[in-house]
Amino acid sequence: MSARAPALEAGSAVPQPYRVIARHTDTADTVTLTIEPDAVPLERFAPGQFAMLTAYGIGEVPISVSAIATPEQGRARRLVHTLRAVGAVTRALHAARPGDVIGARGPFGTTWDVASAVGHDVVIVAGGIGLAPLRPVLHAVLADRPRYGRVVVLIGGRTPADLLYREEMAKISAAGAEVAVIVDQPADGWTGQVGVVTTLIPPAHFDPDRTVAFVCGPEIMMRFTAQALIARGVPAPRVRVSLERNMRCGVGWCGHCQLGPLLVCRDGPVIDYAHSEPLISVREL
Amino acid sequence: MSADLTDRVSALPFFAGLAPRLLRQLCAEGRLVRYPAGKRLFGEGGDADRFWLIEDGSVALDLRVPGRGDQVIETLGAGTVVGWSWLHPPYRWSFGAATRSPVQAVVFAAAAVRGRCDTDPAFGYAMLRLFTPVITERLQATRLRLLDLYATPAPAGRS
Numbered sequence: 401m402s403a404r405a406p407a408l409e410a411g412s413a414v415p416q417p418y419r420v421i422a423r424h425t426d427t428a429d430t431v432t433l434t435i436e437p438d439a440v441p442l443e444r445f446a447p448g449q450f451a452m453l454t455a456y457g458i459g460e461v462p463i464s465v466s467a468i469a470t471p472e473q474g475r476a477r478r479l480v481h482t483l484r485a486v487g488a489v490t491r492a493l494h495a496a497r498p499g500d501v502i503g504a505r506g507p508f509g510t511t512w513d514v515a516s517a518v519g520h521d522v523v524i525v526a527g528g529i530g531l532a533p534l535r536p537v538l539h540a541v542l543a544d545r546p547r548y549g550r551v552v553v554l555i556g557g558r559t560p561a562d563l564l565y566r567e568e569m570a571k572i573s574a575a576g577a578e579v580a581v582i583v584d585q586p587a588d589g590w591t592g593q594v595g596v597v598t599t600l601i602p603p604a605h606f607d608p609d610r611t612v613a614f615v616c617g618p619e620i621m622m623r624f625t626a627q628a629l630i631a632r633g634v635p636a637p638r639v640r641v642s643l644e645r646n647m648r649c650g651v652g653w654c655g656h657c658q659l660g661p662l663l664v665c666r667d668g669p670v671i672d673y674a675h676s677e678p679l680i681s682v683r684e685l
Numbered sequence: 686m687s688a689d690l691t692d693r694v695s696a697l698p699f700f701a702g703l704a705p706r707l708l709r710q711l712c713a714e715g716r717l718v719r720y721p722a723g724k725r726l727f728g729e730g731g732d733a734d735r736f737w738l739i740e741d742g743s744v745a746l747d748l749r750v751p752g753r754g755d756q757v758i759e760t761l762g763a764g765t766v767v768g769w770s771w772l773h774p775p776y777r778w779s780f781g782a783a784t785r786s787p788v789q790a791v792v793f794a795a796a797a798v799r800g801r802c803d804t805d806p807a808f809g810y811a812m813l814r815l816f817t818p819v820i821t822e823r824l825q826a827t828r829l830r831l832l833d834l835y836a837t838p839a840p841a842g843r844s
Contacts, residue, residue, distance in 0.1 A: 528835035558835035
């Protein structure tokens with residue numbers, strides 16, 4: 401790699417104590433934590449970036465921001481993270497309650513570069529908890545709605561009970577975005593669509609020639625989604641995906657998250673599909 | 686067949702690439718239908734004697750599971766076709782299908798379309814080229830769902 405590893409700064413090397421001020425249960429295994437600094441606040445995050453969150457005594461994990469408070473709201477120091485309990489650290493963070501203190505380092509990684517979609521149709525495709533890192537994109541676009549074309553949000557989930565932000569997505573739909581939801585396994589009473597999220601792409605209303613697509617979910621889902629978007633006519637450089645690897649240091653020093661020539665914590669997690677496709681389709685990479 | 690029906694069918698992407706002569710032949714076997722929500726189009730094991738091009742609305746493919754009723758396997762929306770079991774013997778539906786919302790569609794008489802496929806190789810080849818991707822896309826979607834991508838991963842690391 402020709403890029404020089406950045407110097408470690410206080411905010412990136414040492415977890416800063418953040419206190420949980422709100423905890424919202426999203427699904428049976430997923431919560432959204434709002435945290436505020438006890439001492440030194442981290443720099444402002446941008447959509448797509450992640451923090452290393454620490455459960456003291458257990459470990460730390462990379463978690464993208466799922467909302468960004470604005471200075472106008474007077475809450476710019478707050479961080480909002482939606483996380484799913486899948487391992488020891490995320491289970492501990494999932495169990496955190498208001499008043500508890502966790503650690504946070506960051507911001508790390510590349511952004512969704514929402515501003516580059518100004519003047520374009522915006523297509524957001526989320527699978528499972530992949531909606532969480534995409535939520536700030538949606539917020540940013542809707543906060544500046546006239547500057548964008550059509551806004552299409554396509555959401556896939558395992559079951560209706562696993563869908564995130566259901567009330568918020570209903571409001572977004574009412575606000576003029578085209579929102580389509582599909583689940584793998586319908587429950588009794590589910591009247592929505594059943595199948596894979598890629599099937600939502602052909603009938604969605606957007607102009608592929610002037611579209612920027614933001615995709616997040618399991619890697620295989622992103623691969624097939626990107627292929628479906630490209631088949632529809634969206635150029636690969638305008639399809640952005642958020643990759644997940646074993647991020648540890650967050651600044652490109654340790655190499656745990658290497659993906660071919662990239663270090664995902666530094667060169668990602670958001671990478672356009674023209675660059676990521678040759679890498680994620682290689683076995684063992 | 687009416688010019689209106691041909692226009693309607695060609696307006697949807699599925700048959701849009703069909704040569705005009707073949708499109709007219711196909712539409713000669715079709716008619717416009719409207720169904721209310723909850724209308725059963727066919728049941729598992731029944732004669733696959735029709736297929737539909739959905740103009741508006743949604744159709745659910747389902748399978749009757751003892752003790753659990755009709756389980757929805759997949760939903761199909763506007764612009765998609767319902768039914769390809771009519772293409773191959775034994776011409777029986779593998780699943781059932783019912784409308785989930787009011788549906789407007791073009792229904793085609795499968796035996797007549799099959800007859801044209803047998804007598805006009807160009808027509809038959811065009812039909813196979815149109816329907817084979819439907820089969821492969823639904824197979825691919827099924828395989829993806831078999832992976833259960835959104836399930837909680839098995840605990841392998843610290844995360």
